[in-house]
Amino acid sequence: MRRHSLIALLIGAFAATGVAAQEPDTAAAGDAAAAYTVGRCIVQSNRPAAARLMQALPIGGDGAGPEAMRIMGEVGCGAESLRSDQALMLRGGLAQALFQADFEHFGVEPRNPRAMIDLGLPAETDPASDGNRDLYRWSDCVVRNDTENVQRLLRTPVASRQEAQVLGALVPYMHACARPMARLVVDASELRSLFVQSSYQAMYRYWSGALREANAVTESRGDQIVCRRNPETASRVNHTRICLSRNEWIKLENGTRDGMLEFLRRATQGVGR
Known part of the structure; x- marks a missing residue:
């Protein structure tokens, strides 16, 4: 999967009005739509398997490992037809379905607090780390500073013009939260997955008390x-x-x-x- 520096992404593909006019890549759009459809099906039909799969799938751009592929082959919902390199998209599909099932909107109590899943993602305030974890620190910052547009993103069809328009609206906070930008590398098709996962994790951290505990430490x-x-x-x-x-x-x-x-x-x- 082709990856780009965040600087190039923000200045190039997502600059000014270019986002609204940008046509989604047909192949990437099909891959993303399939992964999100599979993720929704798994969460709705077998939530324990969804939790196991989220733990097995890599948080970065690496392909799915043997354990994740084994679960994908057993869980149904068409997961067995996904490729290893669709792992991050599948994480996004699972996280989006979990968000809609557990919260639906930012700022509301979880429907079942005991059912919440800790995705184990870093927060923006965590220490700097490797590239993958720093990407989630960055996306956590974007999500928590512009929940309005992230909520809009969750409502858009996957890999659509509407999605691209909302991502364009998030560009100011992509810039503001990138510290330092040169270290962040991301594929455009993965942005939704990053923001969706960080949305769920931010809600989990708040309602589980983890956010308050982290603040109390400092x-x-x-x-x-x-x-x-x-x-x-x-x-x-x-x-x-x-x-x-x-x-x-x-x-x-x-x-x-x-x-x-x-x-x-x-x-x-x-x-x-």
Whole structure:
């Protein structure tokens, strides 16, 4: 599967109005649609198998291993017809079906808290790691800062023009959350999977109490000042060094779009480039 640096992705395929006009690749669209259909079927017909499969499938762009392929061959729903390199798309299909089954919308209580599944994905506030985990740190940041557009993404047909339009609307936060951009490599067809998985994991972390526990760990050092080099969110704050307390960074990273912009406006008042 062809992969691109995030810089090229944002500046090229998803720049300006190009997203709305971009025709989905026919083969990739068919692969994605098939994987999401299979994922929905598995969750609806055999949720325990869906949980096992999510644990077996790699979180990155690597192909499905022997255990995942074995489960895919046994679970039905057409999973046996998927290729190993469709693993990340299948993870997206499973996560999207789980999100719709357990929550349906952001900000609502889970229908059955005991049924929630920990996908084991990193959050944006976790330490930097390898490329795959850093991609999920990045997607977690995008999801939690623009839940409105991510919710729209979940409602669009897979690999459709509507999907591309919503991904275009997410570009500002793709830029803002990429730190550093040069290390992030992603295929355009995998973006939906990343955002869908991070959506489910963010809801799981909140309703399971994991997010509150993580915040509590840093509460004792919450007044410590941390400075970061701000990415290009707008020309006025381009390449600005921003210093906030740890608690303020937590609020920024867990907050909404308005909260993010408010923090950036306040942090950059009177600060030069």
